[in-house]
Amino acid sequence: MGFIELKHIGKKYANSDKNAVTDFNLEIEEKEFIAFVGPSGCGKSTTLRMIAGFEEITEGELYIDGVKMNEVAPRDRGISMVFQNYALYPHMTVEKNISYGLKNMKVPKDIIKKKVDWVIDILGLEEYRYRKPKNLSGGQRQRVALGRAIVKDQKVFLMDEPLSNLDAKLRVSMRNEISKLHRSLGSTTIYVTHDQVEAMTMADRIVIMKDGVVQQIGKPMDLYEHPQNKFVAGFIGSPQMNFYDVTVNGEEMTFADGSKMTLPKATAEKLASHKGELILGIRGEDIKFDSQNIDVYKQNSQQAVIENTEIMGNENNLYFQFGGAQTVARVSKYEVCQMGDRVEFVFMPHKMHFFDRETEMSI
Numbered sequence: 463m464g465f466i467e468l469k470h471i472g473k474k475y476a477n478s479d480k481n482a483v484t485d486f487n488l489e490i491e492e493k494e495f496i497a498f499v500g501p502s503g504c505g506k507s508t509t510l511r512m513i514a515g516f517e518e519i520t521e522g523e524l525y526i527d528g529v530k531m532n533e534v535a536p537r538d539r540g541i542s543m544v545f546q547n548y549a550l551y552p553h554m555t556v557e558k559n560i561s562y563g564l565k566n567m568k569v570p571k572d573i574i575k576k577k578v579d580w581v582i583d584i585l586g587l588e589e590y591r592y593r594k595p596k597n598l599s600g601g602q603r604q605r606v607a608l609g610r611a612i613v614k615d616q617k618v619f620l621m622d623e624p625l626s627n628l629d630a631k632l633r634v635s636m637r638n639e640i641s642k643l644h645r646s647l648g649s650t651t652i653y654v655t656h657d658q659v660e661a662m663t664m665a666d667r668i669v670i671m672k673d674g675v676v677q678q679i680g681k682p683m684d685l686y687e688h689p690q691n692k693f694v695a696g697f698i699g700s701p702q703m704n705f706y707d708v709t710v711n712g713e714e715m716t717f718a719d720g721s722k723m724t725l726p727k728a729t730a731e732k733l734a735s736h737k738g739e740l741i742l743g744i745r746g747e748d749i750k751f752d753s754q755n756i757d758v759y760k761q762n763s764q765q766a767v768i769e770n771t772e773i774m775g776n777e778n779n780l781y782f783q784f785g786g787a788q789t790v791a792r793v794s795k796y797e798v799c800q801m802g803d804r805v806e807f808v809f810m811p812h813k814m815h816f817f818d819r820e821t822e823m824s825i
């Protein structure tokens with residue numbers, strides 16, 4: 463139970479002349495964990511709210527388990543939702559806030575007690591059980607909101623940025639808890655976030671949106687390795703993929719600053735049918751500074767002067783100018799480098815991404 467189909471779903475708010483969501487198509491398998499990601503205002507919450515029934519679907523059809531839902535009231539859709547702007551009942555304790563929905567559903571008292579105890583335990587709220595929302599921190603309130611939804615144990619679980627108010631450490635542990643919870647509850651889950659790390663680490667599949675339009679749907683590593691356009695390539699991955707305007711002529715690639723590299727034959731052949739003005743993309747970890755890689759790709763090695771470093775502990779980011787653009791490379795903590803150092807490096811040739819400069823679509 464919990465098979466969701468979105469068919470050509472669109473949304474135009476009455477007070478707006480432009481679509482908030484356009485032609486959204488997706489089939490979500492039972493028990494699947496889907497993440498919607500994209501920049502602020504791209505239509506994530508709107509789509510989620512249409513699935514939940516809190517926002518009218520102005521175009522297309524929504525099915526859950528084969529039943530058309532467009533006209534079905536939210537409470538009859540078998541859904542529980544954590545809202546982005548969740549509002550707790552201010553006069554109720556944490557415990558009452560969590561149990562309220564079950565009471566409304568006329569669940570027997572002893573079962574309510576069991577479920578509420580379980581939710582309070584997994585969310586680490588025992589200490590706050592009898593407090594009212596005004597006496598909780600933002601993160602604690604958010605956990606109560608999460609608890610209210612979990613406790614209902616529905617076939618579809620919708621979450622709109624449920625961890626946005628938590629500190630970094632709690633986010634990571636809650637990320638884990640939600641993944642575990644999902645495995646044990648088995649509810650089909652849609653999780654909205656603008657944090658691509660959350661999407662990458664939690665989801666079976668990710669839907670990336672921009673301006674109300676789905677850009678790509680796929681497994682996390684598919685999106686990472688095979689982005690369909692420059693937007694997806696830039697959105698997934700941190701630090702962001704490096705982009706360069708390049709001119710490709712046969713096997714020769716020239717950067718805006720005149721630097722040149724020779725492309726592998728297969729790459730040159732793939733690019734041959736496109737006009738020579740392209741965008742090259744390469745991820746920071748695919749720029750190599752070690753002698754082994756430099757030896758292998760010697761004829762293409764480049765030089766630059768490090769302008770800035772970000773020391774992360776486990777790894778470091780090195781910033782420098784190359785190819786007419788700011789470049790960031792990601793190196794291990796053992797490859798120590800300092801500002802002002804002149805370095806030699808190579809781009810891993812089979813890790814290069816190419817995009818059409820006009821359409822920005824992947825080649």
Ligand SMILES: Nc1ncnc2c1ncn2[C@@H]1O[C@H](COP(=O)(O)OP(=O)(O)OP(=O)(O)O)[C@@H](O)[C@H]1O
Binds near residue numbers: 478
């Ligand atoms: N009630 C509304 N009336 C008119 N326009 C709206 C309404 N709610 C949202 N919008 C517009 O619809 C678009 C999508 O909004 P939505 O809230 O779905 O974005 P989002 O992806 O959830 O963003 P965020 O990450 O900031 O939460 C935005 O341009 C927004 O301004």
Ligand SMILES: [Mg+2]
Binds near residue numbers: 506507508546
């Ligand atoms: Mg939103």
